[in-house]
Amino acid sequence: MLAAGVRMAAEEINAAGGVAGRPIEVIVEDGASDPKTYAEKAQKLVIRDRVSTVFGCHTSASRKAVLPIFERRGAMLFYQTHYEGFECSPNVVYSGAVPNQQLGNYIPWILETLGKKKVFIVGSNYVYPREMAKVSKGLIEAGGAEWVADEYLELGHSEWAVMVNKIKDSGADVVLSNVVGDSIISFYREFINQGLSHEEIPICATVTSEIEIAAMGPEYAAGSYTSFPYFQSLDTPANKSFIERYRAFVGDPAATTYHSLEAAYFQVFLWKQAIEKAGDTSVEAIREGIRGQEYAAPGGTVKIDGDNLHCWLTPRIGQWQADGQTKIVDEYDAPIKPLPYAAYGETAENLFCTREGLDSSKL
Amino acid sequence: MVDILFIGLSLSSILLLVALGLAVTYGAMGIINMAHGEMVMIGAYTAVMANIWLGLGLIAAIPLAFAVTALAGLAIERLVVRRLYGRLLDTLLATWGIAILLQQAIRLEFGLSFFGIHIAGLGSGLQNVPVPGALQGTVQILGHDFNAYRIFIVAMTLILAAATWAVMYRTALGMKVRAIIRNPQMAAACGIDVQRTNALTFALGSGLAGVAGVLMAGFKTVAPDMGATLVVDGFMVVVTGGVGSLLGTVAASGLLGEFNALVAMATNDILGRAAVFAVVIGVILLKPAGLFTFKGR
Known part of the structure; x- marks a missing residue:
């Protein structure tokens, strides 16, 4: 593609x-x-x-x-x-x-505009999510909030039951997702299927794009966020x-x-x-x-x-809507x-x- | 705690779904069918295609997927596996080849994508099966919230396991299969048509995989290579449980699923998975024939 x-x-x-x-x-x-x-x-x-x-x-x-x-x-x-x-x-x-173009704007926005205080960081187990988590932690601490967990699932795995249960029990009020590839779809589906909602605990993602949203069915992501410089x-x-x-x-x-x-x-x-x-x-x-x-x-x-x-x-932040597209909720004036x-x-x-x-x- | 046990139960049932078909083919026929995961994949794609082209929902796709994959299994048995009985390593390689062929057939839309023709529901991308509203979200039982779709999977697994047991222990076909498991030559000498029975067994095993595929499609990613990891889990369960023993397969999937959930909850998912492999190695070291075996004579 x-x-x-x-x-x-x-x-x-x-x-x-x-x-x-x-x-x-x-x-x-x-x-x-x-x-x-x-x-x-x-x-x-x-x-x-x-x-x-x-x-x-x-x-x-x-x-x-x-x-x-x-x-x-x-x-x-x-x-x-x-x-x-x-x-x-x-x-x-x-x-x-x-990262400074995806997270530099994102984390402060999550903490200030969404008013979130406890971040659950989740990713696939390889270099990109781990580096993204490292950048995020710095920004979260600088913003006066805390990260309650930093957890990983093996690349390509799609069994999220335990992880989503942990998110539920962690007391987190927002999830920062650096999950990549096919695992994204089963993650969002499990998230909704265990009774969590993006209204209370939104998933804020750095990788989830229009492609994954279409593959999971937009109803599972409606209300969640992604930070990217470009959206359809x-x-x-x-x-x-x-x-x-x-x-x-x-x-x-x-x-x-x-x-x-x-x-x-x-x-x-x-x-x-x-x-x-x-x-x-x-x-x-x-x-x-x-x-x-x-x-x-x-x-x-x-x-x-x-x-x-x-x-x-x-940098731009989009909120996923029921039609599988984003509403831009925040963007910078210039690159x-x-x-x-x-x-x-x-x-x-x-x-x-x-x-x-x-x-x-x-x- | 109830939450964790339920998650373990659900992991167990997913393992059992894949392993049931393998228990039948590997246990009964001694064939290492590497294309078993691809039968799961075809089942999942049947659900996707049935939804796009026929407007069928997830539940209605179950019998359809059983029929499609059972026929596919029958064709594989007739064309390839039949010629390789008794040659364990050759069947392993041949069915692995079939697995790759099937994956690429879906990815390349049976070759049509070379000519610029695209079929909705096939291709290398990820696919999506809508789940009925009643199976989304949670259900409250005795004060606990349970994932509705996972309850559905557990229930379907129980039904399928019971049906498989009934076929194996309550029908004439099952009796023949069990005779072949014990001693194929003796069974043939008693007048059992081993070839025909094997073909039907292979079709049954493949059909079970197809049903597993439909159920997976509701909460996992549907992609051409989704079967590859499943088949490993399936063999793990069958070998741990004891080749040829349905009860062993059920017990092994229960053990491994619950163990996976408990360790993953206490530590993390990566260690949970490693711990499962450690248990499998331990069982095979101590009981090379698996947990449940019967004595041959």
Whole structure:
């Protein structure tokens, strides 16, 4: 599905004359959700097909698996998924959100606007949820509230009976969910089936997107929240047109758009601008050309940061409605700077990840 | 405490749902059917498709899924498994291959997605089965709130286990199957058509998996690879309980489910799962044939 976003962007660019007058040729490989396969396919793309840029990967596990190939062979990866931060590779452009863009606005909003005081943190057992929990705990404590539990279920598991029972008994008044993948669906269903309600104890999620909501049945999520820079419900002409073109492109009049898809799409345009600015498709040219590039994406203006090659995005909070779409309940006026090391004390004045790479003395 | 015991009971019944079919095929026929999880998956997809295309609800999909998966099982037995009797490792590999074929068939919409044709309800995405309103939320019994859908699952599991017991111990087919479990050659010598009985047994086991699939669809994720983890749990229960013993399978699922819930509640879900595996290893070390066995002669 994410590949469709990249292919659609390439097709639109080609229809408008290509990059610097040359058409884009897209080679698609399937990593089959398996890090080892991702590494093999990345090797094939970089070595045999001699591509200078790869758009893709989905989970952090897959990105970590391909990273050495890109760094050793000197190729560029454009990575569209929101992730946990704590990475500073000169060979990756990160166009999805990092924790300060998902949680920096979210936790204070949960504590102040929703007035919640006791947070139950739950996630799938791997690096993303654990890092997200670490960032959240700092923000919760800074906001004068407490986290009552930090619990994990194995990745891909879907037996939530015990966990939801613990949530019930914990006295928490809000659940912060970093649960990923298929487990999300059974989690929300079990939550409602054990008699909990989003009115009293809302699930506030960082991963649950339009895709999972449609798969679980919207009635199980109505009233809960997610923090993302992009939602399908954004009411702007640019987004309306994007949804329409995407549906025509995949040939499905009901197709859903979501944060990672939007990022997969707009990053191709940023890449195009970088090449046109630098006048060259080499990795060095793309890396230097992309610094500071701006683009009017479906979800608003985005900009690649000049220091850390992450993306300036606009934090938004959506409340899920009965129709499976969100109502935007909070949003920033403008995109904010990505800080991949926010969990370790990084601020806009004191950057850990810069043009020169990671300053590990600050960790 | 009642809450935890109930959750344990519900975990047990889910284990038993998957293991029932396996107890029949593995126990009776000595076939390691790795495609058993895929029969659960097909059952779940039958519920999804029946809802989209026929407008059938979850309950109405149960007999339909039984029929679909029983026929699928019969076809697998006739085409592949029949030729591999007595070759344990070969059946394991062959049925594993079938499992992968079935997963990809659903994921690629039987190959139609290559031609740009999409069938609603199939494909690599996640699917959704609406649950009747009466089975959502909680039910109050004796002052305790219980998850309605889990009560439904426990009840259905009891019915299915009783039905399986009745088939195995109260019908002519069941008597033949039990004879084959004890000694296939002797059973054949007494005039039992072993091939035909085996085919029916395999269909029965697959049909039970299909019903399990419909019930899973109501509260778990329906996806092409949902069966892969279930089959491991199923074998764990059957081996712990004792191959060929229905009572053993029931007892083992009860033990493992309750143990899982108690440990998970006291510590966390990850340790709970590890503890279950530890129990299985312990049982197999002490009683290699499982908890309930009968003496061969």
